[in-house]
Amino acid sequence: MDVNTMNKFKRILIAEKERLLNNSKESIKHDLNISTDDLPDEADLAASEINQSLTFELRNRERIMIAKIDTALSKISDGSFGECESCEEAIQRKRLEARPFSTLCVSCQEMHEHREKIYA
Numbered sequence: 001m002d003v004n005t006m007n008k009f010k011r012i013l014i015a016e017k018e019r020l021l022n023n024s025k026e027s028i029k030h031d032l033n034i035s036t037d038d039l040p041d042e043a044d045l046a047a048s049e050i051n052q053s054l055t056f057e058l059r060n061r062e063r064i065m066i067a068k069i070d071t072a073l074s075k076i077s078d079g080s081f082g083e084c085e086s087c088e089e090a091i092q093r094k095r096l097e098a099r100p101f102s103t104l105c106v107s108c109q110e111m112h113e114h115r116e117k118i119y120a
C-alpha cells in the first residue's frame, strides 16, 4: 500500500477514534446526572438500571472499537496495515474503506465467522 493511501486511512481512523472518545465522555456525563433518589418508583428504578447497562454495553463496544483502531494505527506505523493477519494477503480495498480496522480479508473473515457459528 502506498504512503498516501495509508495516510488517508490514518486520518479516517484518528477521526473515528476521536468521535468514539467524545461519545464516551458524553455518556459518562449523562450517567453522572442519573440519580436514583429522584426515582422512588420501582419501575423507574428498573428502567434506570436498564439504561445504565445499555450505556455500559455501549461503552464496552466503544472500548473494543477504540482498541481495534489503535491496532490499525500501530499497523500503519509498522507498515503492515492492510495485510490479512491470517493469510497475509492484501485486504480488499473496498473492505478497508468500509472497515479500515479490518484485520482479516473477506475469505478469512468468513471462515472465522463460520467457525464461531459452529462453536457458539
Ligand SMILES: [Zn+2]
Residues within 6 Å of the ligand: 084, 085, 086, 087, 088, 089, 104, 105, 106, 107, 108, 109
Ligand atoms: Zn486472509
